[in-house]
Amino acid sequence: MGQQVYQHTLPNGLVLLAERMTHVRSAALNFLVPAGSAFDPPGKLGVGSVLAGMITRGAGDRNSRELTLALDNLGVDRDESVGAVNMRFWGSTLARNVPAALDIYADILLRPHLPAEELEPVQALALQDIQSLEDSPQTKVMVELRRRYYPPPLNKDRRGRAEDIESLTIDAVKSQYRRLVRPRGAILSVAGNIEWEPLKAQVERLFSAWEPGESKDPVPEVHQPQSEHIHKDTQQTQIALAFPSVTVNDPDYYAARAAAGVLSGGMSSRLFTEVREKRGLCYSVYAFHETFKTQGTMLAYAGTRSERAQETLDVTLSELRRLKDGIEDDEIDRVKAGLKSSLIMQEESTSARAGAIATDWYYLGRVRSFDEIQAAIDGLTPAAVLGYLDRWPVRGITLVTLGPNPLTLPA
Amino acid sequence: MGQQVYQHTLPNGLVLLAERMTHVRSAALNFLVPAGSAFDPPGKLGVGSVLAGMITRGAGDRNSRELTLALDNLGVDRDESVGAVNMRFWGSTLARNVPAALDIYADILLRPHLPAEELEPVQALALQDIQSLEDSPQTKVMVELRRRYYPPPLNKDRRGRAEDIESLTIDAVKSQYRRLVRPRGAILSVAGNIEWEPLKAQVERLFSAWEPGESKDPVPEVHQPQSEHIHKDTQQTQIALAFPSVTVNDPDYYAARAAAGVLSGGMSSRLFTEVREKRGLCYSVYAFHETFKTQGTMLAYAGTRSERAQETLDVTLSELRRLKDGIEDDEIDRVKAGLKSSLIMQEESTSARAGAIATDWYYLGRVRSFDEIQAAIDGLTPAAVLGYLDRWPVRGITLVTLGPNPLTLPA
Numbered sequence: 001m002g003q004q005v006y007q008h009t010l011p012n013g014l015v016l017l018a019e020r021m022t023h024v025r026s027a028a029l030n031f032l033v034p035a036g037s038a039f040d041p042p043g044k045l046g047v048g049s050v051l052a053g054m055i056t057r058g059a060g061d062r063n064s065r066e067l068t069l070a071l072d073n074l075g076v077d078r079d080e081s082v083g084a085v086n087m088r089f090w091g092s093t094l095a096r097n098v099p100a101a102l103d104i105y106a107d108i109l110l111r112p113h114l115p116a117e118e119l120e121p122v123q124a125l126a127l128q129d130i131q132s133l134e135d136s137p138q139t140k141v142m143v144e145l146r147r148r149y150y151p152p153p154l155n156k157d158r159r160g161r162a163e164d165i166e167s168l169t170i171d172a173v174k175s176q177y178r179r180l181v182r183p184r185g186a187i188l189s190v191a192g193n194i195e196w197e198p199l200k201a202q203v204e205r206l207f208s209a210w211e212p213g214e215s216k217d218p219v220p221e222v223h224q225p226q227s228e229h230i231h232k233d234t235q236q237t238q239i240a241l242a243f244p245s246v247t248v249n250d251p252d253y254y255a256a257r258a259a260a261g262v263l264s265g266g267m268s269s270r271l272f273t274e275v276r277e278k279r280g281l282c283y284s285v286y287a288f289h290e291t292f293k294t295q296g297t298m299l300a301y302a303g304t305r306s307e308r309a310q311e312t313l314d315v316t317l318s319e320l321r322r323l324k325d326g327i328e329d330d331e332i333d334r335v336k337a338g339l340k341s342s343l344i345m346q347e348e349s350t351s352a353r354a355g356a357i358a359t360d361w362y363y364l365g366r367v368r369s370f371d372e373i374q375a376a377i378d379g380l381t382p383a384a385v386l387g388y389l390d391r392w393p394v395r396g397i398t399l400v401t402l403g404p405n406p407l408t409l410p411a
Numbered sequence: 412m413g414q415q416v417y418q419h420t421l422p423n424g425l426v427l428l429a430e431r432m433t434h435v436r437s438a439a440l441n442f443l444v445p446a447g448s449a450f451d452p453p454g455k456l457g458v459g460s461v462l463a464g465m466i467t468r469g470a471g472d473r474n475s476r477e478l479t480l481a482l483d484n485l486g487v488d489r490d491e492s493v494g495a496v497n498m499r500f501w502g503s504t505l506a507r508n509v510p511a512a513l514d515i516y517a518d519i520l521l522r523p524h525l526p527a528e529e530l531e532p533v534q535a536l537a538l539q540d541i542q543s544l545e546d547s548p549q550t551k552v553m554v555e556l557r558r559r560y561y562p563p564p565l566n567k568d569r570r571g572r573a574e575d576i577e578s579l580t581i582d583a584v585k586s587q588y589r590r591l592v593r594p595r596g597a598i599l600s601v602a603g604n605i606e607w608e609p610l611k612a613q614v615e616r617l618f619s620a621w622e623p624g625e626s627k628d629p630v631p632e633v634h635q636p637q638s639e640h641i642h643k644d645t646q647q648t649q650i651a652l653a654f655p656s657v658t659v660n661d662p663d664y665y666a667a668r669a670a671a672g673v674l675s676g677g678m679s680s681r682l683f684t685e686v687r688e689k690r691g692l693c694y695s696v697y698a699f700h701e702t703f704k705t706q707g708t709m710l711a712y713a714g715t716r717s718e719r720a721q722e723t724l725d726v727t728l729s730e731l732r733r734l735k736d737g738i739e740d741d742e743i744d745r746v747k748a749g750l751k752s753s754l755i756m757q758e759e760s761t762s763a764r765a766g767a768i769a770t771d772w773y774y775l776g777r778v779r780s781f782d783e784i785q786a787a788i789d790g791l792t793p794a795a796v797l798g799y800l801d802r803w804p805v806r807g808i809t810l811v812t813l814g815p816n817p818l819t820l821p822a
Binding site: 069093120135234235266268280 | 434435436437468475476479480482483484485486487488489503504505531532533534535536538539540542543545546547548549645646647677678679680684687688689690691692693694714715716741744745748749751752753755756758759760761
């Protein structure tokens with residue numbers, strides 16, 4: 001299967017990406033718009049999420065009900081979500097329905113009604129979202145970790161603050177829309193059984209009138225992360241930690257991914273073996289890498305019974321720290337096998353490809369070919385991972401725990 | 412894409428199913444073995460889950476570590492899970508690695524070591540699984556509903572009972588293995604870029620020596636479901652309910668699926684519109700159909716703030732009950748569009764197809780073709796759904812709620 005990727009930038013800044021996959025009948029589309037929660041103004045935390053909930057409630061010639069019906073009639077499975085930097089609109093349907101779906105998304109992005117009478121139910125849902133976090137300690141601990149670890153404004157959670165959401169006006173929502181839902185910095189990616197020239201012509205027709213506005217990446221403030229224990233009478237103790245790593249455009253990026261892979265990339269990985277298999281401390285323990293344009297981070301999570309929470313933290317940290325003491329060839333071989341399997345699975349999924357090409361463009365300004373990724377995976381060695389660990393040792397850990405008792409970070 | 416499905420039954424009863432998908436490079440395999448939690452003996456509730464945790468800890472010539480390494484070296488993404496009736500082994504990897512993966516799975520199923528020294532960590536994990544349910548009220552309410560709604564032994568949850576798990580011996584685990592992990596009633600399905608004849612020859616070679624044992628479906632006892640409120644000082648109130656519907660081999664099956672679809676099959680569906688969009692009562696509200704061989708069930712779930720929990724239950728039940736008063740043509744058209752989109756997505760995923768052909772065989776003793784499913788979807792009409800609702804009205808509801816205050820089931 002030769003990879004067919006196309007790219008075109010409109011004069012207003014909107015980037016269109018497409019990957020043609022002729023062996024499928026479906027297609028997925030993915031908009032990234034730089035209107036994430038980092039851009040929520042002070043006193044209006046959560047306005048981005050409220051906007052995402054409002055923006056589909058009527059647009060163009062359709063009221064809220066008509067718009068929802070139109071997308072359901074096309075069989076579009078869809079979702080709107082708000083990340084720290086980007087608001088994301090995802091949809092998946094039959095390839096032949098993509099043009100009709102794009103017509104509707106152009107209305108949503110360029111001509112939303114944002115009707116005042118819909119604000120109250122959207123606010124109620126946003127308040128629920130905050131409240132339900134209290135009943136989901138596994139989710140809450142990661143939210144609280146990111147809030148403390150990342151510098152403002154990257155540390156803002158999409159859920160915002162209850163007081164702020166309660167006091168939001170429709171004008172604040174409209175102002176957020178006008179300021180941020182703009183084509184400069186936005187990316188539309190489509191993957192599936194589509195034709196490039198008609199797609200490009202349609203996108204030019206639909207989106208050329210979208211006015212640029214200003215484009216900006218969020219600028220991180222100087223910040224000192226703080227560890228914290230959050231007391232809660234839960235049955236289990238939740239453990240989350242973070243420390244600095246590389247960004248996605250660093251030459252060490254795949255070495256960092258491989259380090260996370262040696263720790264928790266498969267059933268035979270170190271954390272899985274030591275924490276889960278040998279000691280039965282918890283089902284769910286993992287380390288992973290995540291990245292902003294300005295900083296990369298290694299994170300780890302475990303949720304366990306409170307009596308053995310300190311032991312779980314100790315074993316997890318010990319595994320993180322002893323990585324630098326040596327990595328076997330066959331550990332790296334297994335990481336490679338896992339990464340290659342994942343890559344091939346991704347090649348077979350329109351949603352995964354639409355997401356991957358948009359993410360590549362966002363971070364790198366280009367789409368990596370399968371050959372390039374394959375070569376980066378093939379080039380992994382224990383020495384490369386040890387080199388990364390030497391440059392980025394396990395240091396500056398922020399630890400957030402949630403449960404009945406605080407834990408001690410081992411020295 | 413013409414569908415290529417193959418089937419072969421070994422003399423010992425094992426059914427092999429395969430779907431050849433030439434447009435992909437991956438393949439997924441799926442074993443269903445009738446060793447689910449319904450077969451956990453009294454006093455040993457949870458032994459099936461412990462067995463599933465033990466069965467991969469060494470088999471054939473490999474000890475626990477070697478077995479895990481062998482599967483990770485092949486890049487096999489995998490999972491073992493225990494349902495009410497079946498234990499399920501799922502794996503996904505490159506198609507060319509399937510033969511090597513099958514060799515290992517034959518060891519796991521036919522020659523597991525079940526080593527005594529591994530029992531303790533597996534027990535610890537099983538106890539965690541029970542404990543973590545207390546911190547996941549959304550999951551807990553569905554577990555508690557099924558426990559009360561379904562007749563024994565179909566109402567047994569895989570997690571079992573803490574006292575029983577603590578007192579399990581290795582002999583009890585071995586006895587469960589010998590009694591239940593048998594080829595009669597078991598199904599192995601493979602979907603992806605595979606060749607039928609070599610696959611069939613390998614499966615005959617690997618599994619012919621597997622001794623049949625007895626085969627049995629679990630026999631439901633006579634049972635009177637009980638509604639209940641479970642008091643818990645959560646932030647939100649969880650609502651779950653169930654009432655009788657048709658099984659998957661009933662002529663009304665697709666009408667029942669369509670009824671669930673009109674209620675919660677898309678953003679424009681009735682529950683979504685009335686509960687979420689108009690009133691902002693909760694993000695998560697849905698109705699769905701599930702089935703055993705002996706009985707089908709319609710279930711519904713909502714999780715919401717406690718002050719508005721009664722209103723949420725009232726609106727949900729009112730929507731369930733007024734379905735019989737009339738369904739519009741365009742509602743059914745949207746359900747059809749959604750079901751067809753899902754069907755096409757499924758055609759493109761090896762994991763989805765491996766699961767679907769095994770499930771079809773389990774319930775129907777045959778694999779439905781895409782054309783047959785398409786025709787069933789095309790044949791849906793408002794009259795067909797109303798006919799189903801007439802035969803299977805909303806009656807005999809079991810309601811389980813979890814939260815600070817009990818709710819009243821509206822008359």
